[in-house]
Amino acid sequence: MNEPAYEKLIDAMNARNxxxxxxxxxxxxxxxxxxxxxxxxxxxxxxxxxxxxxEQIAERLPxxxxxKLAPKLETMADKFLIQIREANGKKSYELLPFIPGITELVxxxxxxxxxxxxxxxxxxxxxWALEKMAASAPPPEASPAEPARKISxxxxxxxxxxxxxxxxxxxxxxxxxxIGAGICMCRRQGDLQNKPCKAPQDNCLILGExxxxxxxxxxAKRITGEEAxxxxxxxxxxxxxxxxxxxxxxxxxxxCNCCQCHCRIISSIAHSPFPGQIITARYMVAIDEDSCTACxxxxxxxxxxxxxxxxxxxxxxxxxxxxxxxxxSVCPTESLxxxxxxxxxxxxxxx
Numbered sequence: 511m512n513e514p515a516y517e518k519l520i521d522a523m524n525a526r527n528x529x530x531x532x533x534x535x536x537x538x539x540x541x542x543x544x545x546x547x548x549x550x551x552x553x554x555x556x557x558x559x560x561x562x563x564x565e566q567i568a569e570r571l572p573x574x575x576x577x578k579l580a581p582k583l584e585t586m587a588d589k590f591l592i593q594i595r596e597a598n599g600k601k602s603y604e605l606l607p608f609i610p611g612i613t614e615l616v617x618x619x620x621x622x623x624x625x626x627x628x629x630x631x632x633x634x635x636x637x638w639a640l641e642k643m644a645a646s647a648p649p650p651e652a653s654p655a656e657p658a659r660k661i662s663x664x665x666x667x668x669x670x671x672x673x674x675x676x677x678x679x680x681x682x683x684x685x686x687x688x689i690g691a692g693i694c695m696c697r698r699q700g701d702l703q704n705k706p707c708k709a710p711q712d713n714c715l716i717l718g719e720x721x722x723x724x725x726x727x728x729x730a731k732r733i734t735g736e737e738a739x740x741x742x743x744x745x746x747x748x749x750x751x752x753x754x755x756x757x758x759x760x761x762x763x764x765x766c767n768c769c770q771c772h773c774r775i776i777s778s779i780a781h782s783p784f785p786g787q788i789i790t791a792r793y794m795v796a797i798d799e800d801s802c803t804a805c806x807x808x809x810x811x812x813x814x815x816x817x818x819x820x821x822x823x824x825x826x827x828x829x830x831x832x833x834x835x836x837x838x839s840v841c842p843t844e845s846l847x848x849x850x851x852x853x854x855x856x857x858x859x860x861x
Contacts, residue, residue: 513548513551515546515548515549515551515552515555516539516542516543516546516548516551517534518551518552518555519532519542519546519551519554519555520532520533520534520538521555522554522555522557522605523605523607523608525559526559526605526606526607526611529607529609529610529671529775530607530608530609530613530636530637530640531640532608533639533640533643535636535639535643536639537632537635537636537638537639538636538639540632540635540636541629541632541633541635541636544628544629544632545589545591545612545629546591549582550582550585550586550589550591552571553567553571553574553579553582553583553586554586554591554592554605556570556571557570557592557603557604557605558570560604561595561602561603561604562602562603562604563600563601563602563603564576564579564580564583564601564603567579567583567603583603587603587723587727588727590606590612590615590616590727590729591605591606591612592604592605592606593606593720593723593762594723595719595722595723606762610671610755610762610764611762613629613633613695614695614714614762614764615724615729615762616629616695617630617693617695617698617699618692618693618695618714618716618724618729618730619692619693619728619729619730626698626702627702630699630702630703634699637774671753671754671755671789671790672753672754672789672790672791672792672853672858673751673752673753673789673790673791673792673832673833673834674752674753674754674792674858675752675792675793675833675834675835675838675848676742676743676746676752676835676839677835678792678858679742679752679754679765680739680742680743682754682858683715683717683735683738683739683742683765684735684736684739685735686717686718686735686738687718688717688718688719688721688722688725688732689715689716689717689721689732689733689734689735689737689738690715690716690717690720690721690722690724690725690730690731690732690733691712691713691714691715691730691731691732691733691737691738691741692712692714692715692716692724692729692730692731693711693712693714694711694712694713694714694766694767694772695714696768696769696772696773696774697709697711697769697772698711699772700771700772705772707769707771707772708748709745709748709749709750709767709769710741710744710745710748712741713741713742713744713745713750713767714764714765714766714767715738715741715742715764715765716730716762716763716764716765717763717764717765718763719763720762720763720764721763724762742767745767746836746839747839748767749769749811749813749836750767750768750769751767751768751769751776751813751832751834751836752765752766752767752768752834753765753766753767753768753776753789754766754858769813770813776813779814779832780813780814780815783829784829784830785814785816785829785830785831785832786814786816786828786829786830786831786832786833787829789832790853791831791832791833791851791853792833792850792851792853792854793833793835793848793849793850793851793854794826794828794831794833794848794849794851795816795817795826795831795833795835795837795838795846795847795848795849796846796847796848796849797824797825797826797845797846798845798846798847799823799824799845801843801844801845802823802824802841802843802845802846803842803843803845804819804822804823804824805842805843806819806824807840807841807842808824808837808838808840808841808846811836811837811839811840812836812837813834813836814830814831814832815827815830816828816830816831816832817837824845833848833851835848
């Protein structure tokens with residue numbers, strides 16, 4: 511029997527912009543109970559969307575005063591369940607989603623302790639349960655298409671994760687004041703499974719106000735733009751895909767460097783028949799057939815298997831290309847370049 515607080519937590523988590531949905535099942539409740547006490551789940555479920563003051567949260571918890579609530583919120587922040595920001599001497603609080611959010615922060619400090627191992631196992635069991643549910647679910651019924659319309663709304667539209675090539679990422683980093691560096695959650699999980707990854711781990715970056723929070727809590731190290739660029743260049747040489755949560759610092763502004771062998775999301779995208787349509791690509795690779803020698807140096811670099819040679823010519827399957835740019839950096843004849851797509855017209859939000 512699950513406490514009502516955990517039932518309410520499902521709606522609270524799904525209201526946040528998260529990659530991992532909250533679905534009522536034994537695996538979800540096991541993970542929720544490990545992360546949240548019943549009282550913390552109650553507090554989390556009462557928190558308004560976005561950042562809110564302690565007074566606003568207390569209003570939704572009639573039996574709790576701000577004096578009693580304050581230390582409980584600090585404890586939740588120490589457990590990386592919520593994020594705290596401070597401006598003009600006032601604190602605001604925000605419930606983090608599972609991914610991107612709580613799960614990354616539990617592992618980004620690089621801890622290999624019993625709690626990390628237990629959370630990892632529970633996260634994986636929950637992901638496997640979701641995959642099993644998705645595989646057995648009936649296909650959705652098609653509904654009649656409605657005419658396309660443009661609707662103006664007075665609310666902020668946030669962007670989902672986007673694949674961004676090295677040059678554009680480096681420009682962003684050099685214009686970002688606060689950058690926190692931690693350990694890649696996915697490759698750290700590989701260590702916990704005794705399946706280590708050869709790629710560097712210390713390149714999970716958090717930007718902006720989110721960086722202030724994680725640096726203040728001691729789970730990330732503050733680095734300069736120049737240091738961040740060096741880590742990104744090292745990640746690029748290792749063949750890692752650069753993924754950026756391009757939004758105005760909702761939840762955590764995360765800059766990931768992903769490998770298919772350990773990143774569950776990149777692996778799922780790679781196994782899809784149309785990777786380029788699943789995640790936002792800002793560029794597409796273009797091949798100069800006159801200078802390309804079809805040496806195949808680029809083919810191994812592509813995690814999406816978008817490149818191949820046919821009849822002595824290099825060909826790109828545009829449905830599979832993410833425009834990550836990894837292939838361009840190993841081309842000896844500089845025959846591969848990145849062609850901007852519509853998404854690239856939207857500037858990356860600086861933090």
